[in-house]
Amino acid sequence: MSDPQIIVALDYPDAESALALVARLDPKLCKVKVGKELYTAAGPQLIDNINKFGFPVFLDLKYHDIPNTVAAACAAAAALGVWMLNVHALGGRAMLRAAREAIGKTARPPKLIAVTLLTSMGAGDMADVGLGGNPREAVARLARLAQECGLDGVVCSPQEAAALRKQCGKDFKLVTPGVRPAGSAQNDQQRVATPRQAIADGADYLVIGRPITGASDPLEALRRIGAEIANG
Numbered sequence: 001m002s003d004p005q006i007i008v009a010l011d012y013p014d015a016e017s018a019l020a021l022v023a024r025l026d027p028k029l030c031k032v033k034v035g036k037e038l039y040t041a042a043g044p045q046l047i048d049n050i051n052k053f054g055f056p057v058f059l060d061l062k063y064h065d066i067p068n069t070v071a072a073a074c075a076a077a078a079a080l081g082v083w084m085l086n087v088h089a090l091g092g093r094a095m096l097r098a099a100r101e102a103i104g105k106t107a108r109p110p111k112l113i114a115v116t117l118l119t120s121m122g123a124g125d126m127a128d129v130g131l132g133g134n135p136r137e138a139v140a141r142l143a144r145l146a147q148e149c150g151l152d153g154v155v156c157s158p159q160e161a162a163a164l165r166k167q168c169g170k171d172f173k174l175v176t177p178g179v180r181p182a183g184s185a186q187n188d189q190q191r192v193a194t195p196r197q198a199i200a201d202g203a204d205y206l207v208i209g210r211p212i213t214g215a216s217d218p219l220e221a222l223r224r225i226g227a228e229i230a231n232g
Contacts, residue, residue: 009209015042056083064088067098096149158193165202
């Protein structure tokens, strides 16, 4: 069975809206992402409901806390049957290792990836929170840390994908938000690329929201983006 490279972001305020969109998509063409707003509103039952449609779920909660708390949260997320979950690399080495260890003890370990630097952040935003260097340098440092701690990959901007692929090797998964088909609005993302360019630069999975969820025919929009990737 093929491994769809598109992850559709279910950025909705309630379960009803999210499941209505899921019912219109095809699990052979995409996975789906559940983030903070939707999970807070709908709870863990939503994951079970999505799984019934056959979609692998990326639980995007960016756990960032003391090691014991993050380890327990990751174990609980794995028990929900998610395909992938994430933690924030800025939580540090001890936290990342605790998360990795907790996942490894579960019956069906999901992929565990780390957020490096949010794609909404530029150099000025980094300076505001005391991070030195530029976005590319920060992402490289955090990706190296995640790999050293045994994580499966990172979330990164598509603009950093080529450098990270070279740095981290072919087996380290790169998950890229900030993907916009040609002609789409950039919205609140600062570091973006087209789907074809992101894959060419080394991304494994593309997180795409509004270009699909905001389309009059989401399935057709999904198919077009899939064709763009395949033809690239």
